[in-house]
Amino acid sequence: MKQFFYLILLIAGFSSIHSCKDMLDEDGDPLLDLNDTGGLTGPRALYREITDKDTLAEYHYNGLLVTKVITDSASITDIAYSGNKISQITFNGFLDLDGNGKLDKDSVSYSQLFTYGSNDRLETISENRSVFRRPAPVPPATNPGPQTLLRKTKTLYGLKYNGSTAKLDSIIMRNGPDAPGTPFAFISYSRTGYTYLGDNVSRVVRNYGPMTGNVFGRPTTRLAYDFLNYDTAISPFTLLPDVYKISRLLSTEINDKESHILSPNNPKKLSVTDLIPPIPSPVTRTTNYNYDPQTYMKKGFGINYIYKPF
Numbered sequence: 001m002k003q004f005f006y007l008i009l010l011i012a013g014f015s016s017i018h019s020c021k022d023m024l025d026e027d028g029d030p031l032l033d034l035n036d037t038g039g040l041t042g043p044r045a046l047y048r049e050i051t052d053k054d055t056l057a058e059y060h061y062n063g064l065l066v067t068k069v070i071t072d073s074a075s076i077t078d079i080a081y082s083g084n085k086i087s088q089i090t091f092n093g094f095l096d097l098d099g100n101g102k103l104d105k106d107s108v109s110y111s112q113l114f115t116y117g118s119n120d121r122l123e124t125i126s127e128n129r130s131v132f133r134r135p136a137p138v139p140p141a142t143n144p145g146p147q148t149l150l151r152k153t154k155t156l157y158g159l160k161y162n163g164s165t166a167k168l169d170s171i172i173m174r175n176g177p178d179a180p181g182t183p184f185a186f187i188s189y190s191r192t193g194y195t196y197l198g199d200n201v202s203r204v205v206r207n208y209g210p211m212t213g214n215v216f217g218r219p220t221t222r223l224a225y226d227f228l229n230y231d232t233a234i235s236p237f238t239l240l241p242d243v244y245k246i247s248r249l250l251s252t253e254i255n256d257k258e259s260h261i262l263s264p265n266n267p268k269k270l271s272v273t274d275l276i277p278p279i280p281s282p283v284t285r286t287t288n289y290n291y292d293p294q295t296y297m298k299k300g301f302g303i304n305y306i307y308k309p310f
Contacts, residue, residue: 041294043310046239050304059240064310066240072103079244085120086243088113091251099254107132107147112247119166122243125157125250128178152178156186157250168194168262171250174211189216192256200230200263204256205275222275226282227260227267233295236305237261266297 045066049056060068065084069077075093079086089112094103110129117123130152134144158172170193174186189211195203203226207219237245245262249255260267266289271282290299298305 044239044296044307045310046236046305047308048304048306049236050306051302056303066244069244075103079241085116086114086241086247089244089247095252096254097252099252105134106150110251112250114243121161121166122159122246124159125155125247127155127157127250129153129155154178154184159246165196167196167199168246170194171246173250185213186211190253191216194259194262197230200227200265200267201259202227204259206256208253220276223256224273224275224282225256225259226269226271226273227263228269228271229286230263230265230267231289231297233266233289233291233297235261235264235266236297236307238264239307266300268300270301 045061046059048058054072056071058070059066060070065079065081067079067081069079071077072094075091075095078090080088080090090110092109093107094105095108096102097104097106097108108129108131110127113126114122115124115126131150132147133150134147137144153175155173155175157174159168160170160172161167162169170191173190173192175188175190176184176186178184187210188208190206190208192204192206194201195205203224205222205224208221209219210217240261242262248261249258257270257272260270268288269284269286271284273282274280285301287301289297292298296305296307
């Protein structure tokens with residue numbers, strides 16, 4: 001993973017290019033804030049994230065709870081609740097696992113179970129994941145075969161919080177292959193640390209490395225993500241559950257680039273730095289935002305955020 005080109009691919013992921021869908025919500029009502037309509041007064045929900053070419057995410061609700069997220073025509077995230085707390089998230093579809101800005105051809109299926117501690121804070125996430133691939137055709141056949149299981153993994157995430165601020169401090173990941181007939185063991189880890197400026201995430205550093213037993217080895221990859229020049233307006237992601245946002249960040253190993261979604265405001269500058277020497281210059285992107293009269297952000301980094309009333 002020690003490749004500067006990899007960082008370029010990460011930056012490409014800051015504004016993935018995916019065509020705008022119809023401009024109605026699932027109930028057939030017009031969407032908001034597309035043509036300087038003056039915005040929305042009163043309770044609202046985030047409905048779509050779109051580029052000039054496609055829909056990146058579409059959120060579906062049951063009452064006030066978001067229960068389904070469609071991220072492309074073949075990828076669906078289902079969200080289950082126990083009371084008002086998210087208990088399970090299930091994903092079936094395609095992800096950009098290598099960070100090149102394009103969805104992989106391998107399909108992914110995972111299920112995450114959430115455990116809460118004191119003050120109803122999320123403490124652990126247990127994940128089972130399977131990756132499927134279509135084998136190359138065997139002549140004289142010309143079409144690939146059906147999707148077959150490529151690999152299975154188990155992952156355990158532990159979340160820690162700052163004792164004085166109660167903000168998310170770190171996430172420790174342990175991961176291992178789930179192979180039939182083989183005793184399960186975690187063989188790799190990552191540690192993600194969060195730094196804040198006020199209430200906004202200003203820096204995220206993630207270390208990856210091997211582990212044996214419960215012993216973490218020397219990191220083989222260290223990446224830093226910086227989020228700078230925050231505005232004082234409202235982030236669209238404040239309308240989504242924190243647990244879903246954390247799950248979204250953990251969906252791939254390069255999604256830490258989106259960690260600003262945990263912030264109440266919007267950063268105008270994003271950068272990625274490889275921290276393994278020799279340390280190159282950060283790869284940086286900047287933007288100017290558009291807002292509605294209620295100071296919700298409408299557009300930034302090439303993505304439009306579409307709201308609907310609750």
